Amino acid sequence: MQDNYHAGFMTDNPDFGKRFQAIRGRSLVFLTDVIALSYLWTLASYCWNRFALGIGSYATLPWWVMLIVAVELAAVWENFGVSLGMRLLGLRLSSRGEKSGIATHILRYIVWHIAPLSLISFFFSSQQAPWHDRLTHLYAVSAAEVEEKRGPWYHTSWKNALALIAGITVLTAFGVTDVNLYALFTRASRTGRIWVRLLNPDFSLLGSGFRLLIVTIYMALMATIFAIVIAVPLSFLAARNLAQGVIGHAIYTIVRVVISVTRSIDAIIWAIIFLVWVRVGAFPGVLALFVHSIADLTKLYSERLESIDPGPVEAIRAAGGNRLQVILYGIVPQIINPYLSFTLYRWDINVRMATIIGIVGGGGIGQSLYQYMKVSDYRSAGMMMLLIVITVWSIDYLSARLRARLN
């Protein structure tokens, strides 16, 4: 039908998708640069405030000043060099073989400010390039089309910017965390006494320390054993490949969210909650480790389930096996060793955690270690530390050896 009209009577069907792609790429590049520059600005003003003025504030000028400066700097950066966003998202400026000098770049920078008006031509013009590109014949093209000049890293603006961002982040970290190297060195002598006592443990506490150690190991053991009982069935509900139907997927999502949230809360925070519930002793410690272990083991187990070989499962299903038989003979033989290995690993972690959960009152050797530290009885604390080191080390070694055999 279109062929019956003379050339130019009708334009091509506008390809909005392609134009949108071009705009999206450019906007993302611009956004990346503005965010990077704002970050740099914020941290730089923090460093200035912190180290020159001695106040811990992130802002010196109003936020809109910072935003305008960041936008202008991003525009300059994108018009005169390869910006961070351009590097990350693969865009370069190219004159497509035409002559272009510094004046072209300046012109493009000025015309860039009417770039938002190009959005109007998005609907009315078949051209994909915005006006500042078309007016200066300096186009933003994919990085693959442009030959890169190779030079040392400090000649490239985005590498400079990255180095600056990394440097200023570390500098800010020094400020935020109150790094005080002066105290570290001048107060070292104060701790000399402590080190001497820590390294001369009070061996008369060997017996009671050993009993506390037994409590700690049992805490880890009980938490792990009970967690397995819950985590194994949960892991089948939390495996994406085993979830079937709408209900199955809903359960999968709920279980996943719950274990992610539970896992993100450290066992010590759980111990605080359980201390309110069941009061002081080793029991709240066991419960805290138990809850954290369930979440962690379910995650590890279900990830293993998601990567099982579907061959045996399909074979049993094809032979007419029901769901239980599929699980028993198709899945269980594949997962039994990894599950044991994960459990050993988790037990190892639980022993470590059990040594510190006593700090909040969760019982075991950690609690008396913390109490000895509090009353500055460092020789007794040294004995507890020695026992902790020996236990954690040997259990770590044992579990690593056993896991190596299981794999």
Add this chain to the structure above:
Amino acid sequence: MATKPSKLRSGKPLTRFGALKTRFGAFFVDWALWGYVAYAVVYLLNRYWYTEIYFYGRLTVPTWGWPIVILGTLELAVISHAFAQSIGLSAFGLRVLTQDYQYPSRAARLRRYLWWHVSLLSLPITLFGSGLNNQLLHDQMSKTGMFRIKDVKDEMPVSTPRAWYKTNRGVVAVLLIALTIWVGGLVTQINISALIDRAPKTAYMWKALVTPDFTHLFALDPELAVNANPDLPASIFSGLLQSLFMALLATVLGGIIAFPLSFLGARNMMGFSSLGWAIYWVMRGFFNIVRSIESLLWGIIFAIWVGFGPFAGVLALSVHTIAALGKLYSEQVEGIDPGPLEAMASSGARRWQVIMYGVIPQVVPSFLAFTLYRWDINLRMATVISLVGGGGIGRLLFYYKGQVGRIPNAWNQVAAVIAVIVVVVWLLDYLSGRVREKIN
């Protein structure tokens, strides 16, 4: 059937020195297991029989009880060795068979068990004398031997696999787990009735925990200003930034220091002289000892050293990071492909050149992955290290927890801090997981 074992290529009975290592290993596993059972039995006797119970279950055994416990466990270990396929034998892949690879009769097993005692006494003669045909005495006298299962698999009578609850190992394992739960429940004072009875009393806490109060997310908390607590973060957000930067700084510092140390702790880099081996063992010991002490415990020491505040937290996390990353890094260095290194060394490259151009390019991606993983762990730790005076967002968490009962919505404030921690920890976990996937 009655072929002489010496004529067979495989299935030689384990003899003398070669046998002793695995035999002792298997024996000690069994002895330790029976020792554990004895501990549990004595604990339970103390608990239920004696009226007087010492704090944390101090065991009281009469003087004559100790020899009984030691000899009794020893005998039980020997019996389980002679009469059954015990856990120790299974762990070391051993099996007691007659000399022509059949299962021994009861009488032969009994003879073996009885002769074992004579054999133990005459062990020095057996080991260092000419030996009885290179066999231990109880092997010889009962016409049985201890074999590696993998050596005699083909000659052994085929046994039908039995359900786990019918095998010796299965039953013992179940009994051990049951005993562990029993004793463990008593040792750790597990009190299910308290858990259930007190549950209604915690309802107010759970209600508050699911309705977080975000009013102090960005704003200054007037409550904190009144208390004039200069070391408290001004808001939840600034506490969060503190924790994030603490984790970042600890990971960067720890990584930078662990990088060179990991080469000193790698067997294949240091095994060129006895001095190198000495450095290797020192580094290994350092990594293992420092790693065994959790960063929270390091936090106690550094809080004394540099005073309370985030700097102590950074130092504690850094020290633990150095050891943990050092170990992970050095294992990576030990696992590299030696091919390129040999090629470089044979073309006359010096040691540092081999490391620079042969080792480092191979290990950098996995080093990066481990460092990201560690950053993740450090953030988790940075949220709770304020418990021992390490600063960060946990400072607010424990502050509000301490205010429970004093200010009305303290648990809601705690919930807000926990919610922020959950979001950030989850986000970083997800991001670092994605990046690590890309690196590998």
